Amino acid sequence: MKLPRAVQNLIEKFEKLPGVGPKSAQRLVFYLLHNPDHELEDFAQKLLLLKKNTFLCDICHNVSETNPCSVCDDPTRDENILCVVEHPLDVLALERSNSYKGKYHVLHGSIAPLNNIGPDQLFLHDISKRFNGVKELIIATNPTMEGEATALYITEYLTQQKGFDVENIIISRIGHGLPIGADIEYADGVTLSRALEGRRKI
């Protein structure tokens, strides 16, 4: 016995999503089978509108409803600080922390040679176009191998650019160490060594 073609087709679509295995895909599709027709139509409609009604901001490349996005367009935000992140969701997380009032630059990934992603596949080289008046560049890529490599590449690339003002622009890396609420006992060695390196006078 085979599954109906329409069911199998949708299972294959769900299987392609990250973190959804064949079993979860089956469960999701059979769940949807019990949904009323108008729910499925609504779901389909929202899939179609996803890319039609969103833009990548030409300045920071964040996903937005407008172009330029609301952050780039906001005169109250500090134009002197630029925070470089990997993904749009990283912007959301930083905004949620309510502790950053500068502007962003979204790379849309990190340098990962194993996945054939080099600097040219990212919105990386145009950071250098955004240096008008910028005093600090915070590199907030993830503390993973790819994120660290990307941070290193950005630093080297920018300092080699003509017109890069080494004396007046600070390039910094977001702080690494123990997350709040963590237990030193269970922290891994690399995190602890980074936490010691990043210690601050109290």
Add this chain to the structure above:
Amino acid sequence: MKLPRAVQNLIEKFEKLPGVGPKSAQRLVFYLLHNPDHELEDFAQKLLLLKKNTFLCDICHNVSETNPCSVCDDPTRDENILCVVEHPLDVLALERSNSYKGKYHVLHGSIAPLNNIGPDQLFLHDISKRFNGVKELIIATNPTMEGEATALYITEYLTQQKGFDVENIIISRIGHGLPIGADIEYADGVTLSRALEGRRKI
């Protein structure tokens, strides 16, 4: 900063799916944002076709491309045995085992008073219409509280029906015990007690 409306809408749709939390829904939608337009159109199309191109078989209530379904319509399958399961995926699992050649009856759920699901919300009472020539009824609902309650209800309901031939129709419950490959050491008490009850002479 807020997420674009189109992104938020789709996240809400994904959040409604079973086992998909707010974080996974976000990740899925941002993954889809990097998909080409035709992929999203294809996904939407397949959602729309899901219910249009599938039917519930009028006889066994399994999800199918045809009505009656391929199992009910197959003259080589044994009409004398009927296996009652909770979900269409259970049929698939039993078919995969290649050890059952009878027909099925899909309840589409189990009796769960806490979720307001009683016998009337299931395809349960019409099992009695399928007794023409049936010699055995295997109740293969899940070995959970709801599944056991459903099995008990079916047994009591059917034996009270007029025309139910107690002497010639066997009602059986699928075997419970240790799954193949399991370790007695780690088996829970209920499973072990069921395994002892269900012991067979070798």
